[in-house]
Amino acid sequence: MENQRTEARSVADGVRLAVRGVVYAVVGGLALLAIATVASVLGPMLALDLATPAMAAWWTVFTAVVVQGVPFLLLGTLVSAAIGAFVPARVFSRLLPRSPALAVPVAGAAGVVLPGCECASVPVAGSLMRRGVAPAAALAFLLSAPAINPVVLVATSIAFPGQPSMVLARLLASLAAAVVTGWLWVRFGKDEWLRLPKTRTPSGGSGDAGTPRSRWDGFRAGLQHDFLHAGGFLVVGAAAAATFGIVVPRSVLDVFTDSPWLSVLLLAVLAVVLCVCSEADAFVAASLTGFSPTARLAFMVVGPMVDLKLIALQTGTFGRSFAVRFSAATWVVAVTSSVLAGWWLL
Amino acid sequence: MVAPVRRYGPAAVLLLSGAAILRISLFSELYLRYVQPGLRPYLIASGVLLVLLGAVSGGRTARGDAHDATDTHDHHTSHGPRVAWLLTVPALALLLFPPPALGSYSADREAAQYAAQGVGTFPELPAGDPVDLTLGEFTSRAIYDSERSLKGRTVRMTGFVTREENEGEDSTWYLTRLLVSCCAADAAPYKIEVRGADAPPEDAWVTVTGTWHPEGGLGSEEAWPPVLDAASVKRVAEPRNPYEKR
Numbered sequence: 001m002e003n004q005r006t007e008a009r010s011v012a013d014g015v016r017l018a019v020r021g022v023v024y025a026v027v028g029g030l031a032l033l034a035i036a037t038v039a040s041v042l043g044p045m046l047a048l049d050l051a052t053p054a055m056a057a058w059w060t061v062f063t064a065v066v067v068q069g070v071p072f073l074l075l076g077t078l079v080s081a082a083i084g085a086f087v088p089a090r091v092f093s094r095l096l097p098r099s100p101a102l103a104v105p106v107a108g109a110a111g112v113v114l115p116g117c118e119c120a121s122v123p124v125a126g127s128l129m130r131r132g133v134a135p136a137a138a139l140a141f142l143l144s145a146p147a148i149n150p151v152v153l154v155a156t157s158i159a160f161p162g163q164p165s166m167v168l169a170r171l172l173a174s175l176a177a178a179v180v181t182g183w184l185w186v187r188f189g190k191d192e193w194l195r196l197p198k199t200r201t202p203s204g205g206s207g208d209a210g211t212p213r214s215r216w217d218g219f220r221a222g223l224q225h226d227f228l229h230a231g232g233f234l235v236v237g238a239a240a241a242a243t244f245g246i247v248v249p250r251s252v253l254d255v256f257t258d259s260p261w262l263s264v265l266l267l268a269v270l271a272v273v274l275c276v277c278s279e280a281d282a283f284v285a286a287s288l289t290g291f292s293p294t295a296r297l298a299f300m301v302v303g304p305m306v307d308l309k310l311i312a313l314q315t316g317t318f319g320r321s322f323a324v325r326f327s328a329a330t331w332v333v334a335v336t337s338s339v340l341a342g343w344w345l346l
Numbered sequence: 347m348v349a350p351v352r353r354y355g356p357a358a359v360l361l362l363s364g365a366a367i368l369r370i371s372l373f374s375e376l377y378l379r380y381v382q383p384g385l386r387p388y389l390i391a392s393g394v395l396l397v398l399l400g401a402v403s404g405g406r407t408a409r410g411d412a413h414d415a416t417d418t419h420d421h422h423t424s425h426g427p428r429v430a431w432l433l434t435v436p437a438l439a440l441l442l443f444p445p446p447a448l449g450s451y452s453a454d455r456e457a458a459q460y461a462a463q464g465v466g467t468f469p470e471l472p473a474g475d476p477v478d479l480t481l482g483e484f485t486s487r488a489i490y491d492s493e494r495s496l497k498g499r500t501v502r503m504t505g506f507v508t509r510e511e512n513e514g515e516d517s518t519w520y521l522t523r524l525l526v527s528c529c530a531a532d533a534a535p536y537k538i539e540v541r542g543a544d545a546p547p548e549d550a551w552v553t554v555t556g557t558w559h560p561e562g563g564l565g566s567e568e569a570w571p572p573v574l575d576a577a578s579v580k581r582v583a584e585p586r587n588p589y590e591k592r
Contacts, residue, residue, distance in 0.1 A: 062445075065529060067370070067380045068529035231432075235435060236429070283529055
């Protein structure tokens with residue numbers, strides 16, 4: 001009886017497997033056929049397009065931004081994966097003051113020494129909240145960690161050689177924006193906007209004591225995930241930056257660059273749309289020659305705090321009603337803060 | 347068909363990216379078309395790390411360790427973020443047809459660099475006849491050197507050709523080199539007007555030997571772009587590093 005049932009099941013499994021194989025073969029074959037057809041038709045046209053100077057320049061700038069960004073991205077994800085795997089999150093909650101208003105600046109400053117790309121900081125902030133850290137403090141950390149950690153600041157100083165004031169302005173403006181947004185949450189934030197994550201995320205820096213082997217696995221998995229995720233968005237950003245540089249005629253940019261206010265707002269919007277990872281965004285900002293230093297600062301302050309991929313990540317982790325309000329408020333605070341810092345330092 | 351692609355996707359993307367980085371940094375000097383020379387060790391280290399990571403990831407998948415990929419967000423498949431596939435675009439481009447160095451198209455779009463700002467004295471020119479200079483150094487000295495150290499010296503510089511069609515019959519051409527401080531995205535040109543020689547085709551790499559032709563007052567608008575009276579123009583191959591560093 002038992003044997004028969006197992007046998008029947010294995011036969012059913014076999015049939016299912018065979019059907020699946022056929023479906024895969026048909027779908028895959030059709031896809032290959034379609035790709036081959038399209039490629040043979042479009043190939044010569046694409047080759048012609050590639051040969052135009054504009055397309056060649058697009059490809060060069062596109063690959064250049066990616067090539068330049070990869071080592072920094074990897075360095076950042078190495079450190080953030082190490083922290084996610086080896087530093088228990090409860091260390092942070094012990095270090096923080098009890099009063100949220102005091103915990104906000106401490107958590108914001110803690111972001112300075114805890115490198116991580118913005119994609120990694122969202123799950124970390126979620127796990128901090130689950131560990132009883134005040135949401136405002138966790139959010140200040142979420143904003144400051146990707147914006148002002150050493151990797152990002154070093155990348156900024158390399159992208160802006162001989163301009164240490166740009167690094168300082170970025171540090172201060174980002175820290176100020178993170179702390180002010182945290183305080184705004186203490187004053188106006190409502191817990192019902194926040195859908196606290198219930199399940200534990202594996203790469204979320206939970207950092208429980210585990211066997212050394214499982215920790216190394218967590219490290220490797222975190223590194224792989226963070227690099228692939230951020231790398232994909234780096235490609236998007238590079239493509240957008242290259243397109244922006246090639247398609248938009250200089251004269252149009254001049255309209256914006258002539259007006260300091262418009263150029264700040266334009267780059268602050270661009271930072272949201274381009275979604276460049278914080279470890280690489282300084283290089284994109286440096287390539288936007290022709291914009292005022294303050295506008296480029298706004299690009300680098302807004303980028304790690306508000307962009308399309310972050311809004312998506314936050315929606316997934318904390319819920320939509322939170323993500324929309326939080327991103328809008330953060331954008332305004334970040335722009336204001338970078339204008340003030342730019343006016344003071346640049 | 348689809349399942350293995352999904353399962354081995356992360357490993358494949360990591361291996362491809364690592365191979366692409368190593369191809370341009372370790373196995374050739376193509377990286378100089380995109381970034382500055384100082385980045386090479388970091389590129390090689392990144393390439394090696396990516397290949398290792400990809401190999402380990404692939405090995406684990408093959409051993410059936412399917413659930414080791416982290417799954418943190420809704421839009422991810424269980425085998426790594428889907429957006430990562432985009433990394434294959436630059437990786438394949440670098441592996442199959444590495445994009446060329448930027449040339450006259452980009453030089454024409456960006457405003458030329460003045461290099462040094464402000465009139466002052468410069469260190470003595472190195473000995474040698476002709477003396478080899480970068481376009482940046484020539485431009486700075488031609489426009490801002492109060493001691494006019496270029497006077498009476500024969501100089502030799504290498505760059506590519508850009509042209510400017512004028513109203514009249516004579517078109518001017520420039521010896522041009524792009525300045526890259528970080529990566530090709532921030533390229534900005536140096537331009538030196540060449541007189542006394544017929545213009546080679548646009549984008550051709552040339553080595554020009556000649557003497558400085560002073561024009562306008564120091565630091566004035568008329569002094570720019572600097573002018574070179576060419577004695578000889580020789581076609582050369584594209585240099586190892588197509589850009590000048592700040």
